[in-house]
Amino acid sequence: MKALVWHGTTDIRCDSVPDPQIEHPRDAIIKVTSCAICGSDLHLYDHFMPGMKSGDIMGHESMGEVVEVGPEAKGKLKVGDRVVIPFTIICGECDQCKRGNFSVCERTNRNGHIAAKAFGHTTAGLFGYTHLTGGYPGGQAEYLRVPFADATHIKVPSTLSDEQLLFLSDIFPTGWQAAVQCDIEPTDTVAIWGAGPVGQMAIRSAILLGAKQVIAIDRVPERLDMARAGGAITINFDEESVIERLNELTNGKGPEKCIDSVGMEAHAAGTVDAMYDRVKQATMMETDRPHVLREMAYVCRPAGTLSVPGVYGGLLDKIPFGAIMNKGLTIRTGQTHVNRWTDDLLRRIEEGQIDPSFVITHTVGLDEGPDMYKIFRDKQDGCIKVVLKP
Amino acid sequence: MRYETERTRRRGHADTATDTLARGLGIFSIALGIAEVVAPRALARALGMKGQEGLIAGYGVREIATGIGILASKDPTPWIWGRVAGDGLDLATLATALEGRNPKKGNVGIAMAAVAGVTALDVYCAQTLSRETTHPLPPMQDYSDRTGYPGGIEQSHGAARDFEVPRDFRAPEAMRPYTQPQAPQRPTPSM
Numbered sequence: 334m335k336a337l338v339w340h341g342t343t344d345i346r347c348d349s350v351p352d353p354q355i356e357h358p359r360d361a362i363i364k365v366t367s368c369a370i371c372g373s374d375l376h377l378y379d380h381f382m383p384g385m386k387s388g389d390i391m392g393h394e395s396m397g398e399v400v401e402v403g404p405e406a407k408g409k410l411k412v413g414d415r416v417v418i419p420f421t422i423i424c425g426e427c428d429q430c431k432r433g434n435f436s437v438c439e440r441t442n443r444n445g446h447i448a449a450k451a452f453g454h455t456t457a458g459l460f461g462y463t464h465l466t467g468g469y470p471g472g473q474a475e476y477l478r479v480p481f482a483d484a485t486h487i488k489v490p491s492t493l494s495d496e497q498l499l500f501l502s503d504i505f506p507t508g509w510q511a512a513v514q515c516d517i518e519p520t521d522t523v524a525i526w527g528a529g530p531v532g533q534m535a536i537r538s539a540i541l542l543g544a545k546q547v548i549a550i551d552r553v554p555e556r557l558d559m560a561r562a563g564g565a566i567t568i569n570f571d572e573e574s575v576i577e578r579l580n581e582l583t584n585g586k587g588p589e590k591c592i593d594s595v596g597m598e599a600h601a602a603g604t605v606d607a608m609y610d611r612v613k614q615a616t617m618m619e620t621d622r623p624h625v626l627r628e629m630a631y632v633c634r635p636a637g638t639l640s641v642p643g644v645y646g647g648l649l650d651k652i653p654f655g656a657i658m659n660k661g662l663t664i665r666t667g668q669t670h671v672n673r674w675t676d677d678l679l680r681r682i683e684e685g686q687i688d689p690s691f692v693i694t695h696t697v698g699l700d701e702g703p704d705m706y707k708i709f710r711d712k713q714d715g716c717i718k719v720v721l722k723p
Numbered sequence: 724m725r726y727e728t729e730r731t732r733r734r735g736h737a738d739t740a741t742d743t744l745a746r747g748l749g750i751f752s753i754a755l756g757i758a759e760v761v762a763p764r765a766l767a768r769a770l771g772m773k774g775q776e777g778l779i780a781g782y783g784v785r786e787i788a789t790g791i792g793i794l795a796s797k798d799p800t801p802w803i804w805g806r807v808a809g810d811g812l813d814l815a816t817l818a819t820a821l822e823g824r825n826p827k828k829g830n831v832g833i834a835m836a837a838v839a840g841v842t843a844l845d846v847y848c849a850q851t852l853s854r855e856t857t858h859p860l861p862p863m864q865d866y867s868d869r870t871g872y873p874g875g876i877e878q879s880h881g882a883a884r885d886f887e888v889p890r891d892f893r894a895p896e897a898m899r900p901y902t903q904p905q906a907p908q909r910p911t912p913s914m
């Protein structure tokens with residue numbers, strides 16, 4: 334079959350690889366009808382995230398049709414079922430799964446001992462996302478082996494299109510969880526850093542959850558345009574002082590809730606104005622990459638919440654913990670517990686509260702995938718979300 | 724004509740302001756050049772540079788050529804850089820007139836200040852043009868209709884207020900009075 338294969342930094346190719354096989358009684362194989370490139374894949378493409386090996390198949394946002402079911406998954410799945418596959422592989426039975434903390438499932442990471450060395454504990458196995466999280470082949474391919482398939486799937490109706498459903502695999506629940514982590518009140522201002530796909534979903538989720546005011550921060554004009562379409566006020570961090578504008582929009586008090594949907598590859602603003610310098614002094618920051626976290630800690634209203642769906646890999650430098658502690662901020666973060674939210678979100682799509690397909694800007698075949706990685710990374714051609722059709 | 728880049732507010736727009744500045748510099752070039760060609764003697768006298776009339780007229784020809792280049796070419800950028808180089812030459816030549824016992828040193832100083840002012844404009848213009856692109860950027864994709872709300876934003880705003888935030892995701896109860904200014908039923912916390 335054809336698949337997008339990682340060969341090294343910024344080297345992803347569309348290769349022919351062996352078809353996946355059932356390896357365990359709980360497995361299923363799906364024929365992928367649609368898959369997408371995620372901002373998390375960019376951390377692998379740029380090789381910011383360690384733990385990839387040449388030959389690894391990329392991709393963790395996929396959906397399709399079940400073509401083969403292992404004997405132990407038969408009760409829950411049958412050939413022909415239409416499913417979206419969550420990016421987190423879950424057993425459904427461990428203590429964490431029972432609590433709905435699916436992204437920290439205790440059983441599905443077959444390299445759990447490595448993860449435990451890095452993080453103290455294992456986290457769930459993930460598709461196409463480094464050997465730290467199990468080294469499972471990903472779904473930017475014609476076929477995908479789904480381990481623990483009896484639990485790791487979302488059944489979806491035939492009445493909706495792939496485009497409307499695909500993002501249940503990751504970015505829609507991720508934006509949703511980011512907003513839910515904020516426990517939004519009708520009086521809240523929610524400030525969202527990053528208007529990429531995750532930020533776009535976070536904006537819509539905050540609106541659905543009834544925030545008074547949603548503010549989106551980015552510097553890519555098309556992304557800010559799409560953010561405004563979703564009901565956000567926008568700040569271009571290349572042109573304006575983020576701190577100053579956020580204070581202006583909240584009568585000097587700062588936003589109650591702040592969401593980091595940028596992650597470890599944040600860019601610092603080019604305009605260095607007086608306000609920015611004050612932050613710099615207050616937080617002793619250098620222009621490094623946890624830039625967004627620092628900005629959030631500084632501007633967030635005391636007793637507010639920092640919600641961090643943006644992915645970080647290791648150790649961060651110069652985090653203003655003094656501000657976080659003294660202002661009594663709450664931090665919530667994590668890989669998304671996808672299946673915890675998907676029933677509810679599927680209903681909201683069916684009821685027409687939201688249609689996540691708005692975010693798709695490019696649809697191409699698998700063989701054009703490697704080029705699209707570059708276009709998506711460089712934000713060329715108005716690219717916001719790429720869907721691949723194997 | 725050059726166009727503004729990705730990173731400006733007026734992304735992809737024709738940069739007419741800088742274009743106008745370049746034309747202005749072209750006309751100035753020609754006017755100064757004609758003065759130098761027509762009246763090299765008067766100029767030499769005023770600057771205490773007797774005997775250099777030929778050089779001044781030569782510079783005049785250079786100015787006229789550069790000016791025509793700016794006005795006639797499709798892309799004035801290299802010609803404006805040519806002006807920057809010429810400015811350097813002018814300043815160096817004028818500097819020689821400051822040496823020795825030139826009774827018109829005052830005039831030379833004024834001339835140098837004027838050239839320095841124009842040089843600053845030339846450098847600014849050349850740098851701006853060099854930074855910009857020769858072809859307009861493709862028009863920006865218009866995503867203003869990508870709301871994501873099939874029934875419109877009014878219908879979706881707050882549509883999920885029915886959602887019950889799970890207990891482990893709720894904001895700490897103790898923090899609520901601080902983030903909700905309008906909740907009068909809560910006791911004002913005393914220190």
Ligand SMILES: NC(=O)c1ccc[n+]([C@@H]2O[C@H](COP(=O)([O-])OP(=O)(O)OC[C@H]3O[C@@H](n4cnc5c(N)ncnc54)[C@H](O)[C@@H]3O)[C@@H](O)[C@H]2O)c1
Nearest residue numbers: 372373527529530531594595596599600642643644668669
């Ligand atoms: N928690 C999860 O389970 C989960 C799931 C999916 C994605 N993610 C993570 O979410 C993040 C965003 O994903 P995406 O797909 O939207 O990626 P993306 O790269 O398309 O978007 C990131 C956006 O942030 C903007 N940005 C960069 N620096 C900024 C700054 N200083 N201030 C404001 N904006 C800035 C960029 O211009 C870009 O538009 C990534 O880190 C990704 O790994 C997490």
Ligand SMILES: [Zn+2]
Nearest residue numbers: 371372373503
């Ligand atoms: Zn993802």
Ligand SMILES: [Zn+2]
Nearest residue numbers: 424427430438
């Ligand atoms: Zn589990």
